[in-house]
Amino acid sequence: MKDIVFYTYCKNSHDNVLINTLPCSEMDRLNKYLVTGNDNDLKCINSKYKIIDIEGYFIYVVAKNKGRFPVSRNSLDLYLELLIEVLSNIDEAVDKIKNDTRRILHNVVSLNSFNNQEFDSIFSPEEMVGLSHKKTITFMEDEVKKKPKSVAKSILKINKNSSEINYELDIFKYILNPNYVLRKSNQNIHRVTKRILDTFFLDFLDKGVVVELNTENDEKIECELNFDCLRYAIYNIFHNSLKYSKKDSSIAVDIYKELDSICIEFNMISLKIKDNEVDRIFYDGYCGDYSKINGSNGDGVGLYMSSLMLKKINGNITLERKEEYFFNNNTYQRNIFKIKVDLE
Structure with a gap:
């Protein structure tokens, strides 16, 4: 297949374009076809094309002959098989990143929520509403003096949760970029x-x-x-x-x-x-x-x-x-x- 050049356009079910190597002329033909639905808009000398909708993908492939021999249908089908396998691997990788992102986001949001709860258990938000900055500090000082042991425990818990948030974020950068x-x-x-x-x-x-x-x-x-x-x-x-x-x-x-x-x-x-x-x-x-x-x-x-x-x-x-x-x-x-x- 060394004398054949393949051009590919692929998008998923969410209309996100995953691959697009089409030159402008081929992109114009595809856009015209998408409007008219007429196969004649895709025909071109010394080339073969194929459009398929499979497993949530819209795939358009054009195979152009750069040598003396015409493009065979077998070479086009073989290329499509390889392409679909690659797309499957891409989807698996994307799903894994999405799941890891959801998990880390859930953990970080939960830990941050626990920190807010600890803060609220010491300093009642209702009592602080409307206080000036100076009065807020005075109010917080008084609350700390009233219950120093509870404050100390809450600070330790907030520190623990904050450390875990840092660990989660540190690891996330390695997940997003394995070559980091x-x-x-x-x-x-x-x-x-x-x-x-x-x-x-x-x-x-x-x-x-x-x-x-x-x-x-x-x-x-x-x-x-x-x-x-x-x-x-x-x-x-x-x-x-x-x-x-x-x-x-x-x-x-x-x-x-x-x-x-x-x-x-x-x-x-x-x-x-x-x-x-x-x-x-x-x-x-x-x-x-x-x-x-x-x-x-x-x-x-x-x-x-x-x-x-x-x-x-x-x-x-x-x-x-x-x-x-x-x-x-x-x-x-x-x-x-x-x-x-x-x-x-």
Whole structure:
């Protein structure tokens, strides 16, 4: 088909033009045909064309002969087959981006709403209506003095939600642009993990869960990598630990080196994960059966996205299960989630 040139016009069911390589003369012919519906408007010497409506697409292809031999119908059909396959892949990619966008937008809006609720729980909006800027500050000062403990708790919750919004937005730029150059920096792994853990302090305290963070031999472990991806994974494991861990239990978080890798291990008693779910919990949208029974299941994307982001920095996340426990009609087991990042 080296002597044949293909020109393509394609739009979807929403009239969005996906592909248009038509020269002006061919575009004029197509526009005339779309008005008249007369096939003669598309005919041209040394070319063949085909119009199809398939699976929500309007496709117009023109094959022009640049050599001595006429264009065969087979070559045109073969080109269309390849084109339809490409369009299918484009649609899948677009759908994935749309779903990721919807999920992140939903999360960000929800977290922002929680922050607004925390603010409103301290400073009643009704009482602040109509106050001057100066009186508003005086009113807020008085409210803080009346309930300092409640204010402190709300500030911690707002800080946690704001951090999660930042993580979501950081990761979104990598989703939108898979070829985005990952920014690297040198940081202390213990310090990074501790900062994320601190945002969950109040929640773990309310649940009676004690989290112990240890670095092997109290060694200062630093490395050069993209910490946006690592922070996102650490945050999601702490988030899952909070949701699924047993009340009044403890979680050990151990940081250590393993040959040319750094490891962060989360050892906890949490809801049981079945044999056939060990790999599935890292799939997009999958939730474990025991979390569904318990009514604590989420949307099943946290571990999936964490796994995806860790791959970008030569890392992975695995699960090891040990002994089982039974408390208050719930089945638990010792679950050990391990983040491992290979250093370049």
